Amino acid sequence: MHELVERLWRRIKEDEEVYVSRLKRLLEKSGVSATGEGIEEASSVTRELMDEVGLRTETLSTGGYPAVFGEVREERHGTVLFYNHYDVQPPDPLELWESPPFSPSVRTGRVFARGAADNKGNLVARLCAVEAVREVAGELPVNVKFLAEGEEEIGSPNLPNLVRSHGYLLEADACLWEMSYIDDRDRPVIALGVKGLVYLELVARRRGGDLHSSWGAVSVNPAWRLMGALSLIADVAGSPKLAEFNEDIDLDPKFLKLIEESDYDFREIEEGAGELIPTVRGDVREALKRLTMMPVVNVCGIHSGYTGKGSKTVLPSEAFAKVDVRLVPRMRPEKVIESVRRALRAGGYGDIEVRQLGGSYPAARTAPESPFAEAVTRTAKVAFEKEPVVLPSMQGSGPMYLFTEVLGQPCVLAGVSRRDSKYHAPNENLRIDDYLRGIFHVSLLMLNFVPMMRWGVMPYR
Amino acid sequence: MHELVERLWRRIKEDEEVYVSRLKRLLEKSGVSATGEGIEEASSVTRELMDEVGLRTETLSTGGYPAVFGEVREERHGTVLFYNHYDVQPPDPLELWESPPFSPSVRTGRVFARGAADNKGNLVARLCAVEAVREVAGELPVNVKFLAEGEEEIGSPNLPNLVRSHGYLLEADACLWEMSYIDDRDRPVIALGVKGLVYLELVARRRGGDLHSSWGAVSVNPAWRLMGALSLIADVAGSPKLAEFNEDIDLDPKFLKLIEESDYDFREIEEGAGELIPTVRGDVREALKRLTMMPVVNVCGIHSGYTGKGSKTVLPSEAFAKVDVRLVPRMRPEKVIESVRRALRAGGYGDIEVRQLGGSYPAARTAPESPFAEAVTRTAKVAFEKEPVVLPSMQGSGPMYLFTEVLGQPCVLAGVSRRDSKYHAPNENLRIDDYLRGIFHVSLLMLNFVPMMRWGVMPYR
Numbered sequence: 001m002h003e004l005v006e007r008l009w010r011r012i013k014e015d016e017e018v019y020v021s022r023l024k025r026l027l028e029k030s031g032v033s034a035t036g037e038g039i040e041e042a043s044s045v046t047r048e049l050m051d052e053v054g055l056r057t058e059t060l061s062t063g064g065y066p067a068v069f070g071e072v073r074e075e076r077h078g079t080v081l082f083y084n085h086y087d088v089q090p091p092d093p094l095e096l097w098e099s100p101p102f103s104p105s106v107r108t109g110r111v112f113a114r115g116a117a118d119n120k121g122n123l124v125a126r127l128c129a130v131e132a133v134r135e136v137a138g139e140l141p142v143n144v145k146f147l148a149e150g151e152e153e154i155g156s157p158n159l160p161n162l163v164r165s166h167g168y169l170l171e172a173d174a175c176l177w178e179m180s181y182i183d184d185r186d187r188p189v190i191a192l193g194v195k196g197l198v199y200l201e202l203v204a205r206r207r208g209g210d211l212h213s214s215w216g217a218v219s220v221n222p223a224w225r226l227m228g229a230l231s232l233i234a235d236v237a238g239s240p241k242l243a244e245f246n247e248d249i250d251l252d253p254k255f256l257k258l259i260e261e262s263d264y265d266f267r268e269i270e271e272g273a274g275e276l277i278p279t280v281r282g283d284v285r286e287a288l289k290r291l292t293m294m295p296v297v298n299v300c301g302i303h304s305g306y307t308g309k310g311s312k313t314v315l316p317s318e319a320f321a322k323v324d325v326r327l328v329p330r331m332r333p334e335k336v337i338e339s340v341r342r343a344l345r346a347g348g349y350g351d352i353e354v355r356q357l358g359g360s361y362p363a364a365r366t367a368p369e370s371p372f373a374e375a376v377t378r379t380a381k382v383a384f385e386k387e388p389v390v391l392p393s394m395q396g397s398g399p400m401y402l403f404t405e406v407l408g409q410p411c412v413l414a415g416v417s418r419r420d421s422k423y424h425a426p427n428e429n430l431r432i433d434d435y436l437r438g439i440f441h442v443s444l445l446m447l448n449f450v451p452m453m454r455w456g457v458m459p460y461r
Numbered sequence: 462m463h464e465l466v467e468r469l470w471r472r473i474k475e476d477e478e479v480y481v482s483r484l485k486r487l488l489e490k491s492g493v494s495a496t497g498e499g500i501e502e503a504s505s506v507t508r509e510l511m512d513e514v515g516l517r518t519e520t521l522s523t524g525g526y527p528a529v530f531g532e533v534r535e536e537r538h539g540t541v542l543f544y545n546h547y548d549v550q551p552p553d554p555l556e557l558w559e560s561p562p563f564s565p566s567v568r569t570g571r572v573f574a575r576g577a578a579d580n581k582g583n584l585v586a587r588l589c590a591v592e593a594v595r596e597v598a599g600e601l602p603v604n605v606k607f608l609a610e611g612e613e614e615i616g617s618p619n620l621p622n623l624v625r626s627h628g629y630l631l632e633a634d635a636c637l638w639e640m641s642y643i644d645d646r647d648r649p650v651i652a653l654g655v656k657g658l659v660y661l662e663l664v665a666r667r668r669g670g671d672l673h674s675s676w677g678a679v680s681v682n683p684a685w686r687l688m689g690a691l692s693l694i695a696d697v698a699g700s701p702k703l704a705e706f707n708e709d710i711d712l713d714p715k716f717l718k719l720i721e722e723s724d725y726d727f728r729e730i731e732e733g734a735g736e737l738i739p740t741v742r743g744d745v746r747e748a749l750k751r752l753t754m755m756p757v758v759n760v761c762g763i764h765s766g767y768t769g770k771g772s773k774t775v776l777p778s779e780a781f782a783k784v785d786v787r788l789v790p791r792m793r794p795e796k797v798i799e800s801v802r803r804a805l806r807a808g809g810y811g812d813i814e815v816r817q818l819g820g821s822y823p824a825a826r827t828a829p830e831s832p833f834a835e836a837v838t839r840t841a842k843v844a845f846e847k848e849p850v851v852l853p854s855m856q857g858s859g860p861m862y863l864f865t866e867v868l869g870q871p872c873v874l875a876g877v878s879r880r881d882s883k884y885h886a887p888n889e890n891l892r893i894d895d896y897l898r899g900i901f902h903v904s905l906l907m908l909n910f911v912p913m914m915r916w917g918v919m920p921y922r
């Protein structure tokens with residue numbers, strides 16, 4: 001191990017208390033974007049922490065909750081951008097928390113608080129890395145930029161405008177996305193992208209109000225028609241039936257190879273899914289392919305007619321379904337929506353309303369051979385002392401295309417939470433050892449960024 | 462016109478006030494079986510009215526709300542049974558009533574009150590006929606029996622036991638069912654049966670709770686599976702796909718002929734249905750065939766996942782649907798349920814729970830050439846001065862099989878409500894002219910019953 005790297009890791013372990021107390025300061029400020037509670041305080045502390053580690057900071061108006069920006073601009077040869085968020089999910093149900101969600105509590109080597117894993121732990125680890133590198137190396141051999149937004153948990157409604165209007169400020173050679181996770185065998189999981197998302201509501205109606213169900217013999221039943229329409233879009237496993245969806249699937253062999261080589265623990269998928277669709281049972285590769293490289297149509301909700309206790313013989317006058325489509329690269333949200341509409345028209349369901357809910361965005365993906373993917377992966381291997389698992393994409397979605405497509409940056413996900421971090425749930429927590437290794441990882445990334453991006457060499461390891 | 466018939470009709474018109482005030486007395490007592498409100502009073506007044514017209518009466522315990530029985534047993538050669546009910550639907554929404562639902566109000570030649578059409582108007586008209594015949598003819602040339610139950614609007618849960626345990630009391634040569642209607646061209650509609658009913662709830666589940674919707678790539682989605690299962694049972698028009706359903710359809714030419722000859726007004730179907738399925742548009746015969754002779758699967762309700770405002774990316778853990786199946790003769794409820802279960806198992810949906818809600822019963826039908834059908838139809842023609850429309854069945858269902866199958870009686874529907882009677886809705890009403898003609902019709906039926914049933918002749922017309 002390089003002497004500087006050894007010193008770095010020793011120093012990080014010695015400064016555990018400083019790093020943990022910094023995280024706790026941010027965790028004490030709620031920042032619930034769904035309600036607005038504590039947003040002001042959480043954004044202020046975020047900026048304070050950025051100031052503390054020596055960034056030039058700025059609060060950016062977005063039209064919604066502010067974003068906090070920080071940077072060190074000293075090194076001409078390379079810039080890395082960190083995308084994170086200071087807002088959190090609501091803490092309900094409160095009664096299930098063993099310690100209050102906004103009074104961070106350290107127990108069994110973990111910090112418990114709302115946001116510990118998603119995403120304040122990742123944000124503060126990255127900020128602490130700036131300080132750690134400067135302390136050990138004397139200077140920061142890379143420009144760093146931090147963007148911490150306050151609306152991620154409500155779908156980043158103002159991020160598209162923010163990114164488009166602040167292109168110069170956010171300019172960088174690469175972007176490290178908010179988070180990924182560490183698997184049950186302590187291997188850091190590096191994901192090379194996210195899926196895109198389109199959220200649709202389909203509404204089928206009949207003229208007139210609810211009728212006695214005996215009219216079902218001759219009268220249009222919107223529930224039947226809605227089901228008929230949905231069955232044109234996908235099969236019962238959620239696999240799209242529309243040619244326009246499937247022609248945009250790109251099973252690039254170099255991404256498939258990642259899945260082949262991942263040695264992923266099938267049990268993690270099985271336990272996550274609760275109950276697997278038949279085609280992936282016992283087949284970890286097929287499961288990972290669907291999770292990371294295949295589009296999926298999911299029914300989030302459906303409702304029609306009488307759904308109370310017992311029986312009521314009624315012919316409903318309306319039926320609706322909420323459906324999300326997880327997109328893979330090359331699928332465009334506009335085309336997806338138009339394909340659905342066209343398929344419904346062709347199938348005789350042109351009267352069914354198809355409306356988009358929330359923001360839609362395409363997928364984003366960075367090639368495994370890109371220097372930044374290499375840099376993140378190889379530094380992770382040093383920091384976590386395990387061969388990382390590299391996946392084509394996270395199974396989830398995010399507006400990463402703003403960074404890859406709009407700003408033209410390679411973008412990769414890495415982070416410090418676990419399957420048992422319980423994000424979005426009571427007793428959210430972060431293991432302190434993971435947190436420290438996360439600081440180590442990002443420090444190594446900063447140290448090696450310019451040589452790896454420019455010459456493909458990794459001096460500090 | 463026979464002199465006695467002329468006197469009868471004159472007498473009925475003269476006694477309008479007596480007949481209307483009798484109806485109003487019953488309408489003043491609510492008798493809402495869904496809540497139990499006023500059941501005691503309504504059953505008491507029902508018995509009082511039976512006493513008043515000279516029946517021997519009896520209140521029958523059912524285990525639920527009581528049934529009221531009344532009879533005249535003088536004539537050895539024939540007995541006609543009248544099945545009615547004194548209970549009503551709840552009056553909500555109250556604010557839409559122009560006069561209070563249980564303060565009967567006479568306006569524009571109609572009586573407005575909950576139950577005026579369904580079913581108190583029919584019940585009281587039939588009772589008044591006993592008196593009218595006796596007054597005009599001096600005696601009742603037929604035995605009559607009345608069964609007025611108090612649980613029809615909640616699905617007659619205790620009627621099967623009541624009928625089975627009171628076979629001797631209810632013995633008769635024929636039964637006139639609670640009601641039918643008069644069409645927009647003032648023609649009485651005589652129906653020769655009712656459809657059967659099976660009400661099912663299907664529940665699809667996944668192990669584990671709700672998940673983030675990105676798991677839809679590999680995890681079972683109960684909403685998709687429920688839709689897949691339902692699509693095995695019927696098409697989007699509600700036509701069964703199961704061979705076991707369709708092999709029991711009986712398109713008996715003599716019933717089809719009724720449809721051919723009915724000269725039914727298509728507009729009535731169109732307006733009733735709100736919006737017609739494509740295959741019956743412009744085709745009154747096909748519409749009537751489906752309404753009266755074809756089984757139909759109707760989705761009464763369906764629910765899964767998130768159905769609130771806006772978007773939520775969730776993979777639901779459960780989905781359920783409430784479905785009614787309208788049966789035609791030869792279809793047996795037990796076979797229908799078993800066919801559904803078998804089809805789901807064969808289609809890979811054996812884990813979807815299929816449970817029966819409420820009581821199920823088969824259809825019932827009486828042949829058009831049966832003497833009782835002839836008697837009801839021909840007397841209706843005299844009373845309403847229009848050629849009646851005879852249909853194979855009502856589109857709705859009812860436990861008529863108890864009378865046709867269990868008691869072995871031919872059973873026919875006739876009555877005095879209209880499309881605009883608004884039963885089950887605010888401002889329910891009955892036209893007084895229809896009410897008087899209903900008394901006339903049933904009086905003629907009583908006068909002609911024995912000669913028509915025994916010798917096929919109709920002396921009083």
